[in-house]
Amino acid sequence: MRCPYCGSVDTKVVDSRYSEDMEAIRRRRECLNCGKRFTTYERVEIAPIIVIKKNGEKEEFNAEKIKKGMKRACEKRPINEEDIDIAVREIERDLRKRDSIEVSSMEIGEMVMEKLRSMDKVAYIRFASVYREFEDVETFQKEINLILEKYGGR
Numbered sequence: 599m600r601c602p603y604c605g606s607v608d609t610k611v612v613d614s615r616y617s618e619d620m621e622a623i624r625r626r627r628e629c630l631n632c633g634k635r636f637t638t639y640e641r642v643e644i645a646p647i648i649v650i651k652k653n654g655e656k657e658e659f660n661a662e663k664i665k666k667g668m669k670r671a672c673e674k675r676p677i678n679e680e681d682i683d684i685a686v687r688e689i690e691r692d693l694r695k696r697d698s699i700e701v702s703s704m705e706i707g708e709m710v711m712e713k714l715r716s717m718d719k720v721a722y723i724r725f726a727s728v729y730r731e732f733e734d735v736e737t738f739q740k741e742i743n744l745i746l747e748k749y750g751g752r
């Protein structure tokens with residue numbers, strides 16, 4: 599690792615520790631040429647998952663965004679944040695298992711609904727109603743009936 603001050607490649611590691619989130623190793627290095635210290639971070643590099651949105655735009659998969667959507671759906675429901683975290687991690691893991699690094703936002707929405715369905719029916723219906731963007735109350739009601747019929751949640 600080249601020293602950012604003098605450009606020498608002669609450096610030594612004086613301290614290594616995990617970052618707070620445990621997702622990186624932080625190393626303090628000292629330049630053996632000029633004596634200055636600097637920090638480097640070592641992280642796992644994985645290819646990003648690319649999400650194709652409804653309008654065709656692409657964006658990087660963002661676990662936080664999914665978590666936010668799920669949290670909104672689970673508001674005031676008896677669901678731990680931890681369980682949401684686990685669900686999001688499982689979704690990400692399932693996405694990484696696939697051959698393609700591209701996924702449509704619709705598929706992700708379906709995956710989220712699948713998780714919520716097993717967690718809490720109210721949260722599930724809330725999410726589905728936002729996600730499916732129902733045009734009117736009637737369509738929404740129909741969909742709910744369909745959901746309840748399909749999953750026997752009366």
Ligand SMILES: [Zn+2]
Nearest residue numbers: 601604629632
């Ligand atoms: Zn130096």
